[in-house]
Every structure is written in C-alpha cells, then in structure tokens.
Amino acid sequence: MSLDQWHHIGSIALLCTGLYIVISRDNLVKKMMGLNIFQVAVIFFYVTMGKVTGGTAPIIPADAHGHEVLYSNPIPHVLMLTAIVVGVATTALGLSLIVRIQEAYGTAEEDEIVRLDLEEIG
Amino acid sequence: MPIEALLFVLLVVLALAIAHMRDLFAAAMLFSIFSLLSAGMFTLMDAVDVAFTEAAVGAGISTVLILGTLALTSNEERNGPFRLTPLLVCLGLGATLIYGTRDLPVYGDPGAVVHHHVAPEYIEGSHNIHIPNVVTTVLASYRGYDTFGETTVVFTAGLGVLLLLGGAARRRDPEEEAAPQATSEVTS
C-alpha cells in the first residue's frame, strides 16, 4: 500500500464512517445521514478512478479541432450522475417512511420501536 | 500529494463529526457542509457534471428533506450506550477493503485500464455528433434507456412519498386532519 492510493484510503474511511453510523446509531434520521455518507463514499471511489493527471473536464472546448486535448474519463461521471439522482429519490422515500413511523409509534429510535413491537406481541 | 487529498481529510473529519453529534439539527448543518465540500472536490476532480447534480439535488434537496423530517420528528438523539461490535466490524471491513485496493491503479494514472476501453470511443463519438459535453452525449444518447429507467425510479419514489405522506390513510381519519395540515405549513 502506498500513499499514491490516498483516494482509495479516503473513500474507504468515509465508507466505514457511514457504515458505522448506520449500524451503531438507533436514531433513524441519523441512519439516513449515514447512508448518504456511504453513498458519497462510493461516488468518490468512482470519480477518483476517472481522474487522469493533466486531463481536463470531458467538455470539448469550442476551439478544439483535433483530438489533442486529454480528457478525464467521462464514464464514471455518467454512472454517478444516475446514482446521485436515484440516491436522492431513495432518501426522500426513506425519510417519508420515518415520518410515518414517527406518527405510528411516537418515536424515531429503533430500539424503542422494537420494544413497542415486542410489547404488542407479548 | 495534491490538494484533493487535504480536502479528503476534511471530508473524513466532517463525517466523524456527524457521527459524534447528538444534536440532529447540528448534524444536518454539518451534512450540508459535507455536501458542499464534496461537490467542490468533484469540480477539482474534473467531474463538473457530477458537481452540478450534487449541487442541485445533493446539497440543496437532501438537507431540506432532512430538516423537514426533523421538523416532524424529534431533533435530539437519545444518548445510547457505546457499542464495541459495530466499531470492530467497520474497522475490519476497512482493513479488508484497503488490502483489496493494493493492486488498483494510483491516483490520476493515465495508463489505467479503465481509460482505454470505451472512454476514447465515447469522446470520439461526441466529437463527431457535435455535442460539446461528453457526459450529456453518453447519458442521453449512448445510455438513453438507462436514463429512462432512472426517471422511472424517481417517478416511483415520488409516488411512494405521496402515498406515504398524503395518501388515503390520512384522509379517512378526520381528527388527524388538523395535525398534518399544521405541519405541512412548516414544510411548504
């Protein structure tokens, strides 16, 4: 492992932080924030892979006639564009589920919800 | 090491601060800063379209959605006990993943395999059909059905939100009518 791979180390550090928030916190809104951090980590993993040293954004300048310009790889950008939009859609859905859970149970803490469920059964 | 590495450190610090913060409103503010910073980094990494999308939907809408949820639920997190197992799981996963990335190319390597398969073809094609933005070309032309599927997903999610929050279940109960209306004034 070398420090030239700092982008992988950084993405993985973010990913682990997001995962830690998701599995260790009881509050559901906090869990959604953790999921978002997780998502940003994955996006970074892709985008850093697409970067080419000395390259520029994959937008062809108006005065470029040949193919002498070096561009960064556009494919990870396209994939992550889709991922961001879908991620926001899932965030909205998850947060509205949390609102319904709050209305039904009166709390947004996971262990409280489990306790209330168990009381209802037993 | 380039400037992005420093920003990455800031990003990880922010994520840890979000994990530490018990006040959920403060965590939401830090989350908005997190989105802004990540979008700035996308610009530095030449992913201007990703930064654009992150600006429009990530930094703006996610924060507002989280704030709206906080207005309807509690905004203080209960102080739970410290748990060791999740920390160990995360550290183990991180170590495994870092071990797995040892063979991957270094940052900005122009000789990496990923840059030499279809990417030059897409850039060439975009050049030939006179669309300056390669990402637009790929998104709308080469992967048009993919984008169509994406809009379907967003539509379905919007439908789900409408069913959950404004659906028939609430209209049946006239006493509960007052409470959602009072809260909808807040979110509008």
Added chain:
Amino acid sequence: MFAVCMVGLLITMVLAMVRAIAGPTVFDRILAANAFGTQTVLMIAVSGFLAGRPEWLDLALVYALMNFIGVIAVLKFVRFGNLASDQPGRPT
C-alpha cells in the same frame, strides 16, 4: 496566482469548518455553513481559472443560488418550524 488565492480560500474553509463543528449554538453553525457555501462558490470559480477552463463559472452560479435557497430554508425552519433544539419547552 490562482494557486495562492486557492490556498487562502482553503484556510478559510478549514476555519469555517472548525466553527461549524465547535458550535456552540445552532445559529453559529448556520452562519458557518453559509460562509462555507460562499467559499465553495469562490473555490469553484478560482479552480476553473486554475485549470484554464473558465466555463465552469456556471457551476459557481448554481452554487450561489443553491446556497441562498438552503440558508433561507434553514432559517425558515428555525423561525417558524421551531427546529432549533437548544431551547427548552419547544413544541415537538
């Protein structure tokens, strides 16, 4: 010269981030987030010139808009939605 300017902006971002994490009140955090947004706009504008692609200013414009909308939305929640959690006796 853009690089030197960028360094100044980065120092500003770090300091604003420290204020956002340290708090102590909710309004300090909103203020820091607002300042951070302005710094992001500046950073994107300067980085466009740094990379020799000033077209990226579109992005800075979008950020300026989003930042303003975000801050006003947050303040609306604080003012009318009673979201700021640091006052006892708020209706939840």
Added chain:
Amino acid sequence: MDPAAILALVIDALSWAFLMGGAFFCVVSAVGMLRMPDFYTRCHAAGLGDTMGVALIFIGLGLQADGDLMVLIKLAFTWAFIWITGPIATHALVKAAYARGFAIEDNTPTAGAAHAD
C-alpha cells in the same frame, strides 16, 4: 518594451493585487468568525468575506478573463447574486437569532444558548 507587454504586465499585477486582497479578506473573516466572542460579532466578521472577499476575487478573475464576454457576464451575475443574497441571509440569520432571544448588550447569550452542547 512594446505597449502590449506593458499592458499585460499591468493587468497581471492588478489581478495579483485583487486576488491577494480577496484571499486576505476571506481569511480575516474566517479568523474573526473563529475568535469573536459572541454570535452577533461573528456575523459581522462573516459579512466581510461575503462582500469584500467575493468582490475583490471576482474583479481579479475578471481581469484574467482575456476579455471573454461570456465569462465576464457569468462573473458579474455570480458576483451580483452573492452581493444581494449574502447580506440578506446574514440579516435573516440575525433576525431569527434575535427573535429566539439572544441578548445583544452583554456577551452572555440568554436561555437560547445556555443549553447548547
């Protein structure tokens, strides 16, 4: 030395001065935001970066735009936008804080800040 080279030199020197001045104002505003004792004075410090820092940096960038009209228009729009919205946001922030009962005269915030973490 022909006039074009002198002009280029003058423009470079001017944009150096403007960019450095802008960066200086930004750093000063951030230091003020960190060091000022209470919320209202921090708002005052933050306003510095929103107006002076942005203005100087954008003038410096505009000098470097090589007369590209589209770039100049975008710069002018962004600048005007931040100049209008920055003070509005700060004003709304202070108003919200005042409505929540932060004291102005003494440096001890009232009930609002007493329970902050």
